[in-house]
Amino acid sequence: MVSLMVFSITTITMTSGGVGKELEVLYAQLKEFMKENPDIVVTVIPMPDSSTERHDLYVTYLAAGETDPDVLMLDVIWPPEFAPFLEDLTKDYDYFELDKFLPGTVKSVTVNGRIVAIPWFTDAGLLYYRKDLLEKYGYKNPPKTWDELVEMASKISKAEGIHGFVWQGARYEGLVCDFMEYVWSFGTDVLDDKGKVIINNPKAVEALQLMVDLIYKYKISPEGVTTYMEEDARRIFQNGEAVFMRNWPYAWSLVNSDESPIKGKVGVVPLPKGPGEEGRHAATLGGWNLGINIFSSKKEKEAAKKLIKFLTSYNQQLYKAENAGQNPTLKAVYNDPKLKEAAPFMVELFDVFINALPRPRTANYAEVSDAIQRYVHAALTKQMTPEKAIAGLEKELKLLLGQ
Numbered sequence: 310m311v312s313l314m315v316f317s318i319t320t321i322t323m324t325s326g327g328v329g330k331e332l333e334v335l336y337a338q339l340k341e342f343m344k345e346n347p348d349i350v351v352t353v354i355p356m357p358d359s360s361t362e363r364h365d366l367y368v369t370y371l372a373a374g375e376t377d378p379d380v381l382m383l384d385v386i387w388p389p390e391f392a393p394f395l396e397d398l399t400k401d402y403d404y405f406e407l408d409k410f411l412p413g414t415v416k417s418v419t420v421n422g423r424i425v426a427i428p429w430f431t432d433a434g435l436l437y438y439r440k441d442l443l444e445k446y447g448y449k450n451p452p453k454t455w456d457e458l459v460e461m462a463s464k465i466s467k468a469e470g471i472h473g474f475v476w477q478g479a480r481y482e483g484l485v486c487d488f489m490e491y492v493w494s495f496g497t498d499v500l501d502d503k504g505k506v507i508i509n510n511p512k513a514v515e516a517l518q519l520m521v522d523l524i525y526k527y528k529i530s531p532e533g534v535t536t537y538m539e540e541d542a543r544r545i546f547q548n549g550e551a552v553f554m555r556n557w558p559y560a561w562s563l564v565n566s567d568e569s570p571i572k573g574k575v576g577v578v579p580l581p582k583g584p585g586e587e588g589r590h591a592a593t594l595g596g597w598n599l600g601i602n603i604f605s606s607k608k609e610k611e612a613a614k615k616l617i618k619f620l621t622s623y624n625q626q627l628y629k630a631e632n633a634g635q636n637p638t639l640k641a642v643y644n645d646p647k648l649k650e651a652a653p654f655m656v657e658l659f660d661v662f663i664n665a666l667p668r669p670r671t672a673n674y675a676e677v678s679d680a681i682q683r684y685v686h687a688a689l690t691k692q693m694t695p696e697k698a699i700a701g702l703e704k705e706l707k708l709l710l711g712q
Contacts, residue, residue: 319612320350321605323380326363326597327355328539329559334633342619349612358540360384361481361682364675367391371602379605380613384482385417385432385596386668388425390675395425396601396610405618411663414638418598425600427617428638430629432595433665434490434580435658437546437554437564441574442469454588455494455519455581458553462529465552473529475542476555478520480686483538485678486593487555488685489668490580491516496587499681499706500669506712509703516583517688517695524689535689547571555580557595561652562634577654579661594665596638630655636662673709680705 325335332355339351354377356363367381371394383391398405405427407415414428436458438451442465452458462473477483492498497512523530534542539556546554547563549570554560564575579590599620601613619625626637631651642648649656669677680702688698706712 318348318350319608320352321379321609321612321616322352322354322377323599323613323616324354324356324363324378324382326358326382328358329543329563330633331559331629331635334629337632338620338625338628342616345619346612346615349615351616354378356382358538359481360483361678364482371604374604376602376604376606376609379602379609380616381426381600381602382429383426383598383600385414385594385598386674386678388418388598388600389420389670389672391600392420392423392425394603396603396605396613398424398427398601398614401614404614405621409640410638411640413594413663413665414596414598417594417596417667418600426598427600427621429597429599429621430626430635431638431662431665432557432559432597432636433592433658433662434486434555434595435558435577435592435654435661436580437556437560438576438578439465439552439571439574440576442552451576451578452553452581455583458581459523459527459529462552463527466529469552471549472531472545472551473527474523474553474555475530475534475537475545475551477537477539477542478524478530478534478686478689479536479538479541480682481538482678482682484685485668485681486595488517488520488681489593489666490555490591491520491583493591493666494580494589495583496585496589499677500671504671504710506703506706506710508706509699512583512587514695514699517685517699520685521688521691521695525691535686558636558652558655559634561654562632577658579658590661592661592665594667596636671710676709677706680709 325332410428414431418426446465452461466473477487492513495512495516497510499508501507542554543560545551547569565572582588582590599617601610626639626642627645629635630637630648636655684698684702687693688695
């Protein structure tokens with residue numbers, strides 16, 4: 310007598326970015342997941358590199374009540390906005406072992422006491438530099454202040470005929486991340502702890518003026534930086550055409566790949582601090598979480614939970630860190646010798662990652678971000694002075710936030 314086992318296949322979809330090696334790594338992970346779970350098929354919906362464009366697509370999907378995608382890759386700033394459209398995972402706290410995650414990442418997925426997503430990887434802005442070029446020109450250490458960066462970048466870039474410093478200056482969410490780091494490093498902020506708009510002050514103007522001066526006065530950043538996103542900056546730096554780069558941890562595995570002309574010649578340190586006693590090193594908190602579409606069917610939600618538990622497990626976070634250069638959210642992974650061997654800066658700069666600062670926390674974040682992007686970009690492209698840009702930003706934020 311022949312016994313036939315019939316599998317009921319559940320097909321789910323998930324979104325993913327394609328920055329660096331993340332899509333390639335995800336496909337390898339999904340292949341293993343589907344081998345372990347033959348009753349689940351996962352299809353990937355690739356998303357644009359721009360997080361602003363991804364955000365707008367999610368608004369379209371969720372506002373229309375679409376059942377796809379089932380698993381959403383969510384920027385760390387999005388949970389409060391999308392919480393009404395995400396499955397409540399609060400009762401699954403122990404299933405996902407959330408007490409083993411970095412506390413800040415769990416906080417980022419907690420909205421009014423509800424867990425609405427699971428932390429996948431965390432990020433912080435970093436300064437990449439060419440160790441070989443600094444040594445060639447007599448610098449024993451990388452820059453600790455913005456003044457030191459300007460001095461080193463000017464000297465080396467002129468002598469080598471390359472750019473001094475590349476970063477993210479296009480009008481999109483990435484510009485907000487970069488701008489906040491300058492503002493914090495000068496010792497001020499956009500909103501205070503109570504949500505009051507405080508951006509219009511001399512330090513914020515100086516911070517934006519520095520961003521403008523990097524391009525037009527010091528000429529260490531090309532004018533084209535006002536169109537750069539992460540991968541634009543990374544490709545230029547990786548081709549050996551820049552001394553310094555501001556970027557996220559994912560760039561590490563790429564600049565040190567076998568195909569990279571600068572393999573083994575790169576160092577990573579915290580971003581420089583601003584002037585004066587209140588000047589400090591500062592990094593924007595980044596990172597991505599995995600949430601479940603509330604409109605998916607019960608079977609799809611159960612399959613989605615299995616997938617998220619797999620992708621956020623110890624072994625998969627270590628694999629992702631080693632191969633895609635994306636920081637783990639599980640505390641224990643930072644003690645794994647394999648991580649220190651593959652990406653030593655993740656262990657050495659652990660304090661930078663756990664102390665990274667969140668962008669303005671407000672339910673109106675999308676509008677606040679849009680205003681910051683418009684005014685900062687207007688200054689970077691010389692459509693208005695930093696003073697007028699900061700004053701205009703203050704006025705618009707106060708209107709948005711009812712102050």
